[in-house]
Amino acid sequence: MSLTRSQPASVLAAVTVTIMAALLMVVSPTPAESAPTWAPADTAEIHPGTQMYTAGAQCTGNFVFTDAAANVYVGYAAHCAGTGEATDTNGCNVDSLPLGTAVTFNEGGSLVSEGTQVGSGTLAYSSWDTMDKVGETDANTCAYNDLALVKVAAGDVGKVNPSIPFWGGPTGIDTAGTAAGDRVWTYGNSSLRFGITALSPHTGISLGDDAADGGWSHPLYTVTPGVPGDSGSAFLSADGTAIGVLSTLGLAPLPASNNIGDLAHELAYAQQHSGIAGLQLVNGTEPFDPVL
Template identity: 75%
Template structure:
C-alpha cells in the first residue's frame, strides 16, 4: 500500500502484495462428524493458514461445508480485489472472477510465498455477489467482506477446522460485541516472516455502533491486525465465531481494527451463493482462552 493513499483514508484493507524474490450448530456438528478431518496437530490447511490470490496474501478464517460435502476455507473478499488498499466498498471496488485460483501456504514473507500446502478456487465472493445483485445498503457494501475458497479435492484430507492456539469455533455469535468484551484471533501476515508465535492475539471490543446495523465490530488487539492478517478469524469469549478481519482504522481510532459480522456475512452467502446447505464447521479442538 502507498503511504500517501493510506493517510487520506479512514480505513484500509489489510492484504499484502508479495514482491517476487528476484525483485527484492446441529447441522454444523453433523457435518463435522461426517467429514474425517485431519488431526489438528498435523493439519496443514486450517483457519490461520496463509492464502495467496494473484500475489496478494491474506489469512484464512473459518472452515465451511455444504450438503454435497464440499469443503471451503473463508478469506476476506477484498483479498481478490483489483483496486487500491483504500477501496473497501465492496459494491464499487473491482474484483477477480469466481474460479480464480488461490493457494494455501506456510512461511510466506515479503520476499517469498513460502511453501505451498494446497490449492483451491474462489467459489463465492460477497463483492462479486453484491455487484451482481445490485446491492445498495451502505453498511452491507462497506462491511460484507467474505469469500469462500473451495478446497481442491486432493487437499481436503489436509484440513482441520480448529483455530490454532485457541481451539473452536463452537458456534456463531449472533448478538455482536459490547464495550470491553474480550476477543481472540489468529493472524498470519507475511510481514511477520512466518513466525507463528506472533500469530495468536487477544483484544477488546470498542462497542458496536448502532449506525453500522450490526455489520461491523470495531476493536483493539495486541498487536493490531496488519496487512496480510486480512480475513483472520475472531472468536468471542465463549469461543463463538464473531467476525472476520476486514480493515485497519486510521481515524478516529488509530490502529483499531474493524471486523465484519460473520453471522450476517454467512447469511448473505447462504441467500445468494447458490450453495445448498452452506454452513460453518465447528472446531474439533475445545476453545481454551489461555491468555
C-alpha cells in the same frame, strides 16, 4: 409379455420379483454425501490461520465451511480477491477477480517468498462479486460485507482441520454482538510477521458496536494490531463462537484499531445469494481455550 392364469406360478413369481426390484431401484433415495474426515489438528496443513495467496496478494484464512455435497471451503476476506487498491473497503464500488480464480494455501510466506504451497483451491464465492451481481444498495452491507470462500481441491480436503490454531474452537456463531470492553481472540498470519508464529495468536478489546450499522461491524483494538496480510483472519468471542472476519486497519478516527465484519450477517448473505446449497460453518475439533 402378458401374464395369464395358464402360465406357471414360478414364472409369475419371477416376474413379480423383477418388477419389485425395478421399483426399488427407482424409488430408493440417493445415499447422503458423507461428511469430510478432518486431519488431526496438530498436523493439518490447511486450517483457519493458513496463509492464502490470490494473484500474489496474501491474506489469512478464517473459518472452514461445508455444503450439502460435502465440499469444503476456507473463508477469507473478499477484498483479498479485489482488483482495487489495498485501501478500498466498499465492496459495491470495487470489482472482484472472477469466481474460479486459483488460490493457494501456503505456510512460511514472507516478504521475500510465498513460502511452501500446501494445497490449492478456487474462489467459489465473493461477497463483493455477489453484491455487484445482485445490485446491492444498502450502505452498511456494501461497507462491511467482506467474506469470500475458497473451495478446497478434492485432493487436499484430507489436509484440512477446522480448529483455530492455539485457541481452539469455533464453537458456533455469535449473534449477540459485542459491548465496549468485551474481549476477543484471533489468529493472524501475515507474511509481515516473518514466520514468527508466536506473534500470530493475540487478543483484543471491543470498542462497542455501533447500532447505526445494523450489527454489520465490530471495531476493536488488538495487541498486536492486525496488519496487512492478517486480513480475513477469524475473531472469536468469550465462549469461542465465531464473531467476525478481519476487514480493515483503522487510521481515523481510531488509529491502529481494526474493524471486523460480522460473520452471522456475512454468512447469511452468502447462504441467500451464493447458490451453494447447505452452506454452513464447521465447528472446531479442539475445545476453545482462551488462556494466553
